[in-house]
Amino acid sequence: MADQTTCFLILHFLSILLLMSCLTTDAKILNITTDQSALLALKAHISYDPHHILTTNWSSSTSVCNWVGVTCGSRHHRVIALNLSNNGLVGTIPPHIGNLSFLVNLTIRNNSFHGSMPNELSHLYRLELLNFGYNEFGGEIPSWIGLLTKLQNLTLVRNNFKGKLSPEIGNLTKLTLLYLGSNNFEGAIPSEIGNLQNLEILSLGCNNFFGTIPLDIFNISTLQSFSVVGNHLSGTLPSDMGHFLPNLEEIFLGMNELSGTIPASISNASQLIKVDLSNNSFSGLIPKTLGNLRLLQLLNLELNNLTIESLELSIFSYFSNNAYLNQLLLSMNPLNGVIPNSIGNLSSFLKTIDLTGCNIKGNIPIDIGNLSRLTYMSLGGNDLAGPIPTTIGRLSMLERLKLFGNRLKGPIPSDVCYLGRLGELFLDGNKLSGQIPESINNLTSLKYLNLAFNQLTSRIPSSLWMLTYLLEVDLSSNSLSGSLSLDIGNMKVLTKLNLSRNQLSGHIPETIGGLISLLNLSLAVNQLEGSIPISFGGLVSLVVLDLAGNNLSGEIPKSLEVLRYLKYLNVSYNKLRGEIPTQGPFVNFSAESFMSNDALCGVVRLNVPTCKDASLGPKKAMGVRILKYVLPTLGLTIFVVSVVLVSRKLHGKKNSKLSNNKDSMPLSTWRRISHQQLLQATEGFSANNLLGEGSFGSVYKGTLLDGTYVAIKVLNLELEGAFKSFDIECEILRHIRHRNLVKVISVCSNIDFKALVLEYMPKGNLEMWLYSNTHSLNMLQRLNIMIDVAAALEYLHLGYSTPIVHCDLKPSNILLDEDMVGHVADFGIAKLVSDGISLTQTMTMATIGYMAPEYGSEGIVSTRGDVYSYGILLMETFTRNKPIDDMFIGEMSLKRLVEESFSLSILEVIDSNLRSNENDYAAMETCLFATMGLALHCCADLPEQRIDIKNVLARLNKIKLKHASNIAGEKQGVDVRNVGNPGFDSLGKSPY
Numbered sequence: 001m002a003d004q005t006t007c008f009l010i011l012h013f014l015s016i017l018l019l020m021s022c023l024t025t026d027a028k029i030l031n032i033t034t035d036q037s038a039l040l041a042l043k044a045h046i047s048y049d050p051h052h053i054l055t056t057n058w059s060s061s062t063s064v065c066n067w068v069g070v071t072c073g074s075r076h077h078r079v080i081a082l083n084l085s086n087n088g089l090v091g092t093i094p095p096h097i098g099n100l101s102f103l104v105n106l107t108i109r110n111n112s113f114h115g116s117m118p119n120e121l122s123h124l125y126r127l128e129l130l131n132f133g134y135n136e137f138g139g140e141i142p143s144w145i146g147l148l149t150k151l152q153n154l155t156l157v158r159n160n161f162k163g164k165l166s167p168e169i170g171n172l173t174k175l176t177l178l179y180l181g182s183n184n185f186e187g188a189i190p191s192e193i194g195n196l197q198n199l200e201i202l203s204l205g206c207n208n209f210f211g212t213i214p215l216d217i218f219n220i221s222t223l224q225s226f227s228v229v230g231n232h233l234s235g236t237l238p239s240d241m242g243h244f245l246p247n248l249e250e251i252f253l254g255m256n257e258l259s260g261t262i263p264a265s266i267s268n269a270s271q272l273i274k275v276d277l278s279n280n281s282f283s284g285l286i287p288k289t290l291g292n293l294r295l296l297q298l299l300n301l302e303l304n305n306l307t308i309e310s311l312e313l314s315i316f317s318y319f320s321n322n323a324y325l326n327q328l329l330l331s332m333n334p335l336n337g338v339i340p341n342s343i344g345n346l347s348s349f350l351k352t353i354d355l356t357g358c359n360i361k362g363n364i365p366i367d368i369g370n371l372s373r374l375t376y377m378s379l380g381g382n383d384l385a386g387p388i389p390t391t392i393g394r395l396s397m398l399e400r401l402k403l404f405g406n407r408l409k410g411p412i413p414s415d416v417c418y419l420g421r422l423g424e425l426f427l428d429g430n431k432l433s434g435q436i437p438e439s440i441n442n443l444t445s446l447k448y449l450n451l452a453f454n455q456l457t458s459r460i461p462s463s464l465w466m467l468t469y470l471l472e473v474d475l476s477s478n479s480l481s482g483s484l485s486l487d488i489g490n491m492k493v494l495t496k497l498n499l500s501r502n503q504l505s506g507h508i509p510e511t512i513g514g515l516i517s518l519l520n521l522s523l524a525v526n527q528l529e530g531s532i533p534i535s536f537g538g539l540v541s542l543v544v545l546d547l548a549g550n551n552l553s554g555e556i557p558k559s560l561e562v563l564r565y566l567k568y569l570n571v572s573y574n575k576l577r578g579e580i581p582t583q584g585p586f587v588n589f590s591a592e593s594f595m596s597n598d599a600l601c602g603v604v605r606l607n608v609p610t611c612k613d614a615s616l617g618p619k620k621a622m623g624v625r626i627l628k629y630v631l632p633t634l635g636l637t638i639f640v641v642s643v644v645l646v647s648r649k650l651h652g653k654k655n656s657k658l659s660n661n662k663d664s665m666p667l668s669t670w671r672r673i674s675h676q677q678l679l680q681a682t683e684g685f686s687a688n689n690l691l692g693e694g695s696f697g698s699v700y701k702g703t704l705l706d707g708t709y710v711a712i713k714v715l716n717l718e719l720e721g722a723f724k725s726f727d728i729e730c731e732i733l734r735h736i737r738h739r740n741l742v743k744v745i746s747v748c749s750n751i752d753f754k755a756l757v758l759e760y761m762p763k764g765n766l767e768m769w770l771y772s773n774t775h776s777l778n779m780l781q782r783l784n785i786m787i788d789v790a791a792a793l794e795y796l797h798l799g800y801s802t803p804i805v806h807c808d809l810k811p812s813n814i815l816l817d818e819d820m821v822g823h824v825a826d827f828g829i830a831k832l833v834s835d836g837i838s839l840t841q842t843m844t845m846a847t848i849g850y851m852a853p854e855y856g857s858e859g860i861v862s863t864r865g866d867v868y869s870y871g872i873l874l875m876e877t878f879t880r881n882k883p884i885d886d887m888f889i890g891e892m893s894l895k896r897l898v899e900e901s902f903s904l905s906i907l908e909v910i911d912s913n914l915r916s917n918e919n920d921y922a923a924m925e926t927c928l929f930a931t932m933g934l935a936l937h938c939c940a941d942l943p944e945q946r947i948d949i950k951n952v953l954a955r956l957n958k959i960k961l962k963h964a965s966n967i968a969g970e971k972q973g974v975d976v977r978n979v980g981n982p983g984f985d986s987l988g989k990s991p992y
Contacts, residue, residue, distance in 0.1 A: 032072075034099050035079040036064045041096035047940045048090035048112070050902040050933065071105075078102035085109040085131075090937060090945065095120040103127055109155070110134040112937070114945065122147045131155040133179060138162065146171035155179040157203065162186070165209075170195040181205040181227065189228070191216055198222055205229040205252060213237075213253075219244045227252035229276065236260030242268035254278040254300065261285075262306075267292040278302040278329065285309055286330075291318030300329040302354065307333070312340040320345050331356035331378070338362030339379075344370035356402070357381040364403075369394040378402035380426065385409070388427075393418040400424040404450065407431055412451075417442045428452040428474065435459075436475075441466040452476040452498065460499075465490055472496040476522065479503055489514045500524040500546065507531075508552075513538040524570065525549035532571070534559050541565060548572045553598075556580055564819035569593045576600055579611045584819060673746040675753055678702060678712055685714065692765075692812070701760065709760040710745055714753075730756075736804065740792035742815055742825040758825070762818050767811035770880055776913045779924060781820060782877050783931070783960045788822030789814055790953040793870060796824075797863040797949050805831045805861050809869035810850050811876060831861050849883030849894075854943055864943035867952065871895075871938025878928060880911035895939050898932050906932060927963040934959070 043054045057068045064079060065072035071081035079100050089111040097106075098120025106124070109131045116139035117132070127148050138160040145154075146168025152175060162184040169178075170192025176199060186208040193202070194216020202217070205227040212235035213228060224247050233256040242248075242265040249271050258280040266275070267289035274297060275290075282304040290299065296319075308315055317340075319325050325347040335358040344367025346353075351373055360382040369391025371377075375398060384406040392401070393415025401419070404426045411434035412427065422443050428450040435458035436451065446467055452474045459482035460475065468490045480502040489511025491497075495518060504526040512521070513535025520543060528550040536545070537559025545560075548570040555578035556571060566585040572595040580586065580594060580602035591607040594600050601611035681702030682689045691699045697715040704710060730747060737743075746757040766785060769775045777785075789809070796804040806824065813826040852868035854860040872883050875898050881887070883894040901909040906928045907921065914924065934955055940946045947955075 031076075031078055032064055035102075036060065038094075038096040038099040039064060039067070039070065039079070039082075041094045042091075045094045046089050046091035047942065047945050048088070048899075048936055050088045050899070050936070052902075053084070053087050053089075073102060076102060081105035081107075083107040084111065087111060088933070089113065090940065092945075093118055093121075097121060098123040100124065101126070105129045107131040108135065112136055114138065114160075117142060119144060124148065125150065127151060128174075129153040132159065133157040135159050140164075141166055141169075143168045145169065148172065149174065151175055153177040156183065158182040160184060164188075165190055167192045169193060172196065174198060176200045176222075179203045181207070183207055185209060187211075189214055189217075189233075193217060194219060196220065200247075201225045203227045205231070207231055209233060211235075221246060223248055225250040228256065229253065230255040232257060234258065237263050239263050240265050242266045245269040246271065248272055250274040252276045253280070256280055258282065262287055262301075264289045266290070270294075272296060273324075274298040276300040277304070280304055282306055286315055288318055291320075291322065294322055295324055296322055297324050297349075298327040298329075299325070300327070301333065302329045303332045305334065306330075308335055308337055311337050316340060316343045316346055319347065322347055324349055326350055326373075327352040329354045330358060332358070334359055336360075339365055339368075341365045341367045343368055346371060349373060351397075352376045354378045355382070360384060363387075364389055364392075364408075366391050368392065371395065373397050375421075376400040380404040380406070382406055387411075388413055388416070388432075390415040392416060395419065396421070398422055399445075402426040403430070405429040409433065411435075412437055412456075414439055419443065421445050424448040426450045427454070430454055432456060436461055436464065436480075438463055440464055443467065444469075447471045450474040451478070454478050456480060458482075460485070462487055468492065470494055474498040475502070477501040481505065483507070484509050484512075486511050488512055491515055493517050495541075496520040498522045500526070502526055504528060508533055508547075510535045512536070516540055518542055519565075520544040522546040523550065528552060531555070532557055532560075532576075536560060537562050539563060544568045546570045547574065550574055552576060554578070556600075558583075560584070561586060562819070564821065572596055580606060580608065673704070673748055673757055675748055675750065675755075677704070678748060678755060678757070680705070681710065682712060702757075709762070711758045711760045713756040713758060715755065736796070738792055738795040738799070740788045740821070740823055741795070742823045759817075759823075761815035761823060761825075763816035763820060765812050765816065766814035766822070766877065769816070770811055770877065770911075779914060779927065779963070780960075782914075783927075783956070783963070785814065785816070785820070785822040786874055786877055787953065787956050787960065789824060789870065789873070790949060790956055792822075792824040793866055793949045794953050797866070803863055805863055806866050806869075807831060807855075807861060808847055808850070809866060809873050810847050811873065814873075852943070853941055860943075862943060863949065864946050867938050867946045867949055868940075868943075870949070870952065871935045871946075874935040874938065875932065878910050878914070878931060880913070881909075895936065898936060901932070902929070923963060927959060930959045930962070931956070 039058065040060065043058050046054055049055050053068055064070055065077070069082060069084045070079055072078060073080040080102050081104060082100070083105065085107055086109065091113055092115035093113060095118040098118065101123065103124050104126055106127060107129065110133070112135060113132070114136040117137065119142065122144035125148065128150050130148070130151060131153065133155045134157065136159060137156070140163035141156070141161055143166045145166065149171060151172050154172065154175060155177065157179040158181070160183065164187035165180070165185050167190040169190060173195060175196050178196070178199060178201065181203045182205070184207065188211035189204060189209050191214040194214055197220060199220050200222055201224060203225070206229065208231065209228065210232040213233055215238055217226065218238055218241050221244055223245055226248065227250070229252040236259060241263050246269070248269040250273060252274070254276045255278070259282065261284035262277060262282055264287045266287065270293065272293050273295050276298065278300045279302065283306065286301065286306050286308060290296070315330070320342070326349045328350065329352065331354045338361050343365060350371050352375065353371070354376070356378045360379065362384065363386035364379065364384055366389050368389065372394065374395050377395070377398065377400070380402040381404065385408065387410035388403065388408055390413045393413065396419065398419050399421050401422060401424065407430065409431040412432055414437045416425070417437050417439040420442065423445050425443070425446060425448070429452070432454040433456065436456060438461045440461060441463035444467070447469065448471060450472070453476070456478040457480065460480055462485045465485055465487035470491055471493060472495060474496065476498045477500070481504065483506030484504060486509050488509055492515065494515050497518060498520065500522040501524070504523070505528065507530035508523065508528055510533045513533055516538065518539050519541055521539070522544070524546040525548065529552065531554030532547065532552055534557045536557060540563070542563050543565050545566060545568070549572070552571070552574040553576065556576060558581045560566070561581050561584035563585055569585070569589050570593050572593065574597050576597040577599035578601070580600055582603065591605070594606055594608060601609045604610065679685065681704050682700045685700055689700045689702065691701050691711060693699070697713060700712045700714065702710045702712045742761070743759040744756060745759060748755045748757065769777050793806070796806060808826060809824070813824065815823045815825045817823060850869045850872050852865035855865045872894065875894050876882060879894070879898065881894055881897070888894060897909055907915060907925055910928060934952065937947045938952060
């Protein structure tokens with residue numbers, strides 16, 4: 001019996017254990033299910049996953065602990081770490097993340113998350129590391145952040161956080177790293193930060209903090225790195241600031257409003273490696289005690305009011321025992337001394353020395369050649385005299401040499417040409433004489449050369465034009481003579497060439513026309529003769545052209561009319577003759593561009609005679625001469641009478657919308673055009689003049705009696721909505737004026753006929769160029785057109801008191817002028833958004849495929865809807881796929897096609913014309929990756945997740961510049977993949 005009882009008890013005990021085991025297992029399953037739900041909620045809040053990290057991996061069919069970026073604990077089998085850094089994700093953080101109650105590490109650095117930090121994150125009481133750096137989060141840091149008392153690392157650098165920093169930050173007493181730089185914080189730095197006595201790194205740079213630096217910060221003995229660079233902080237530094245910072249290695253206080261003296265006690269922080277106090281208002285002597293910082297590598301005291309104690313710059317002797325100093329930056333301080341020979345005794349590791357604008361006198365010492373590791377030296381903007389020492393040729397590591405703005409004299413020593421790594425040479429604004437060294441072609445790394453405002457003579461050595469990677473050359477204001485070499489045409493990447501104010505003679509070489517990257521060309525005030533080369537029409541990037549003050553003859557070539565970027569032209573004081581071109585950039589030039597020439601003629605506004613018709617006979621010529629004097633008087637009489645009549649008529653129609661439209665137009669562009677004139681201009685609206693048909697009518701090409709081409713948009717009044725469309729377009733066009741919007745010339749309106757007379761665009765529309773078999777656009781043209789469209793949208797959304805929403809962006813509404821400049825047209829369904837945000841309309845008339853989801857489903861109109869349409873347009877422009885193409889069925893769409901190309905190859909989905917016309921696939925792929933990424937950002941499903949048009953325009957301009965840089969870099973053998981990557985110092989830390 002006893003045995004039976006014992007067996008029963010044992011079995012009962014085992015059953016209890018089994019039950020408890022099952023309950024524990026169920027609890028674990030339940031808890032991991034909670035974690036799974038939280039992470040799936042996060043996945044649902046991701047609008048863009050370019051590498052498909054979450055799309056393909058985070059699935060309920062696999063264990064959470066096996067998901068990418070997820071780490072589970074071995075004991076509790078709960079999620080303890082989530083790291084999604086560097087994945088390009090776009091989205092928001094849902095409140096469900098607060099359910100990851102075992103989370104210790106939350107890192108989503110370097111993505112595009114936005115929105116605010118949900119309050120539920122305060123539940124993560126186990127959290128030790130929170131890194132949201134390099135995202136787009138906004139709002140204020142909530143006070144609940146002080147509840148996360150186990151935090152050791154809080155990184156919110158490079159976001160859009162704003163407001164005051166909560167004093168509760170002082171509750172995080174276990175913090176060792178606090179990165180809050182590059183946000184929009186304001187107000188005072190809370191003194192409670194002084195409670196963080198375990199802090200090693202404190203980064204508050206690039207914000208809007210003001211007031212003084214809390215003294216308690218200088219008592220945090222564990223502090224290794226402290227940055228408040230780029231704020232509005234004022235006040236003085238405590239006299240004992242170095243006494244309680246035994247571990248401090250870096251201090252960055254630059255770009256503030258600090259004043260007073262630099263405390264001598266700073267040397268007590270004996271571990272200092274980097275000191276940046278630049279761009280403040282510090283005054284007094286540079287303390288000698290800085291020389292006691294034996295580990296110092298960087299000292300930046302630029303842009304202050306600091307001085308030294310003796311005529312000789314004794315500061316160099318302070319560091320004679322420092323073996324590590326490699327950057328000494330003292331520019332724009334009134335040092336008022338001479339450079340001693342002891343400068344040659346500075347650290348053999350010295351790489352950078354900047355004494356620009358320090359009012360230094362005397363000569364450049366010979367011993368400066370001992371600084372054999374220098375890569376950058378600037379002594380510009382001082383009062384140095386004497387020759388350039390030949391010992392400079394010993395600085396074999398030198399990459400940048402700036403001696404501009406002194407009184408240096410004598411020849412340019414040929415020893416300078418031994419500096420094979422030199423990329424920048426600025427000797428301008430001195431009294432240097434003699435010739436440019438023939439051996440200058442040894443400077444094979446040279447990109448920038450400025451020898452202007454000296455006394456150089458002789459010819460420009462032909463060897464100079466062998467440096468085919470030069471970007472800028474300025475030899476102006478010297479006494480250089482001789483003719484220009486044909487080899488100048490080899491400089492294919494040159495962006496600036498200034499040879500003005502010399503004694504150059506001969507003809508301008510035709511080969512200059514091959515410099516397709518040239519932005520600025522000045523040959524003014526020389527003795528050049530002959531004609532302006534027709535080949536100048538090939539200078540497709542030119543912005544400035546100055547040929548004034550020479551002996552140039554012949555005509556101004558009409559080839560210059562194609563230079564779409566040309567903003568400044570000066571051909572005054574030459575011997576030019578013939579008709580001044582009238583097209584392209586010449587529309588904007590004034591009389592000052594053409595003064596004092598032999599026989600130029602053209603339009604009246606240029607203060608030159610009107611061109612004579614060579615075909616006139618003697619009698620007709622006499623008649624023309626008579627009319628020349630009669631017509632102005634007759635014309636003036638007619639004009640005065642017309643003004644009186646028109647004024648009376650307008651006065652009687654004050655309330656007419658049409659008269660309002662007219663009044664809004666500049667007098668120079670508004671024209672009164674009758675129905676009869678439109679009939680004549682279009683040959684009775686002949687089908688031969690039909691340009692296209694739209695939703696509410698047809699567009700015809702017309703030729704007015706004066707030969708002006710116009711586009712006439714005639715409304716089909718039988719269509720429902722046509723009257724409303726006409727009124728809307730008139731209302732919109734009467735308010736707006738921008739170079740990238742189609743211009744209205746006139747309106748013709750009566751009971752039975754309504755038409756808009758618009759500027760004619762000879763190159764058609766973007767749709768024609770994309771889908772024609774006879775037209776093709778290259779990479780740069782597509783970028784330029786889309787930049788034009790973005791600029792127009794920015795004006796519509798932000799440039800007028802009431803935002804204007806276009807509502808129907810598509811290729812057929814992007815018109816192209818003679819210079820391939822894009823103009824947005826067709827405002828028939830545009831909206832004035834009175835509240836500046838959005839409105840709801842019941843009738844949806846936008847084009848399917850381009851309209852934003854909220855427009856099609858709910859009729860919500862907003863500027864964000866235009867951004868969505870722009871994103872689709874951007875994709876179509878580079879893929880040559882319409883969003884309603886037959887290939888897009890089911891869930892497949894143009895947006896999905898582009899998304900998927902990021903994991904395959906972006907080159908597989910782009911227009912085949914681009915692949916066949918572009919040679920540099922690597923640069924093209926880089927550009928397309930950025931452009932299509934931007935397009936997807938525009939097309940986020942939720943309006944609030946879309947980028948605004950101002951940032952779209954800025955990013956697209958950067959993409960264009962980067963593409964141009966990559967093309968140039970590939971030509972020069974540069975690894976373009978590393979261009980523009982953010983750098984960190986030798987300790988792997990950023991001062992921001």
